[in-house]
Amino acid sequence: MSRTATHNTVAPAVRTEGLTVRYGAFQALSDVTVSLPAGQISGLIGPNGAGKTTLLNAISGFTSIAEGSVHVGHADLTALDARRRALAGVVRGFQTVRLLDRESVLTNVLIGTERLPQPSALAQFFGLPSQWRAGRRDTAAAAEVLDLLGLTGQAHRRVDELPFASRRLVEVARVLVSSPSVILLDEPAAGLDQEGRQELAAVLTRVHHNHPSTMVVVEHDVDLVKSLCSYVIALDSGAFLRDGTPAEVFGDRQVQLAYFGRAAGADA
Amino acid sequence: MTGATITRPRRSAQPPATGRGAGARRILTRVAVFAVIAAVPPLLFDDYWVFMSAQVLAFAVATLGLDILYGRTGQMSLAHASFMGVGAYTTYIVSSYGHGPAIQLGAVVVVALLAALVVAVPTLRLSGLRLALVTLAFGELLAWVIRETTDLTGGTQGASVDPIVIGTWDSSEPLHAYLIALVPAAIATLLAAHLGRTQLGRRMLAVRDTELAAESVGVAVARTKITAFLISAVYAGIAGWLYAAIVGFIAPPDFDLFASVYLFVAVVIGGAGTVLGAWLGAAYIVLVPELFTLAGQPNLYPIVGGALLAVVALLVPDGIVGLGRGLWRRVRGARGGQEGSR
Ligand SMILES: Nc1ncnc2c1ncn2[C@@H]1O[C@H](COP(=O)(O)OP(=O)(O)O)[C@@H](O)[C@H]1O
């Protein structure tokens, strides 16, 4: 926890209160009240279908909420649509990567600069000086994040030509490029090999160090969560199960039962 | 903190819409190629083919506009020729009051924008088939208005439009028409190419490919669709202005549903989402029917055109430009080996 303590004052805390999400008669989230500590990297764990993605959707405005509220810092974002939440600093990546398949890696990352102040459509269309300034700023931001993720050599390749693991990194890069204050990543390490996972964890730690943010990472790999996250929230069947430090949560009997189907001795 | 590679010269500031590109040298090369090709008709062609080439310029402005709407933003319009008609008839009416090209152009832009707003704002949240149907209805509405206002527009009989006269130039002269049309066509091309380098252009691509990702980073999806629709309508209006001045006679069939479909075919066959594709498409829809007519087989064009569209749609979804790029990549791959991976 000491790793990120210096940033606590800058990034906002994220809080949900009594969050309930229904799909027809099915309750994907039931009365979930959680608090993601400001300026920390939190892990969100739980078995498949536990509601992890649904929780990220609810926080980022991609699903309608039946009951409850979402707060970032002192602001109540419940009434805002996904786009306004993004502009307010809450940016998420998708579990199923959603890229502009026929476009280059660079284009896919640059689209993420939308949150930075962009010139008017007219200024952009006619290439006024403000457009050139914004373009240089965005390109520099993209170059930095591409470098960080080891994608610089791929910058001009079409994303549909890339292996799946790289496509996932492009998805992450699009989120990171605007340095959002709240970053929600849905299984960013899925499909990466062991080495890739460790690199990704190092990159996220570095990003978090350089640009203070409140980060939430959905992840199954216990070791990865332990090395990356200072705080963990466990969900099961749409309900809040446990939160605390990684050691506390993974040591919890209930979590072990829900998560691994048995208590203790589970492997990653 | 981010390592030495950041300060190394990068090829990052390139037009992303064109994929792997290059910097200023590449742009200069393209401008030079454009200039050389543009010089061919006036130097080598007879009056008749210069006249046809001038029409290609007008239609290129139209296809460039449709490419922004369909090729980049993924929005289907069956009213693009109708917006050409809006431009052409605005030109006719304004010029019949004795106003010159500058006022004509200004009026065309304003009227095209207003007409596009009328179509775009109610269809704000429409996409796909529904948008296509609404644009279709707009085309029918325009045809009806023209039929019902014979005094103003010439009705179904059509109308003779005065040529554009600038100094000693007169667009009823094929060479002058060509040179006059070349300027707006070049500007339209530059702006369309530049659009690919802007966030506005990227928003359009994101709306086309994944609205979810677009929203997740803060893109205003509906506003982006409307912007694309407005830009495409102004392009179409200017194309109609040029068309009216070059051909000198306009009638409702020039701007009907079939004309819209042909513009659509042009964009798809040329290669949706690319500036070059829009040009190839414009050349195709102007020149190919003419070749069939010269060969004494005008009826073959719709058949061959339909077959070609089917072939392109099934086998080369990225059109002629995509086909060319694929071949180029294969040639280079055969020669240079591992280029793709570096
Ligand atoms: N759009 C939806 N419509 C119906 N059911 C859904 C929808 N999204 C998620 N669910 C259901 O909600 C439950 C939680 O899903 P999800 O949040 O994706 O789980 P997790 O990400 O933890 O694996 C699952 O049972 C899933 O089938």
Ligand SMILES: [Mg+2]
């Ligand atoms: Mg999930």
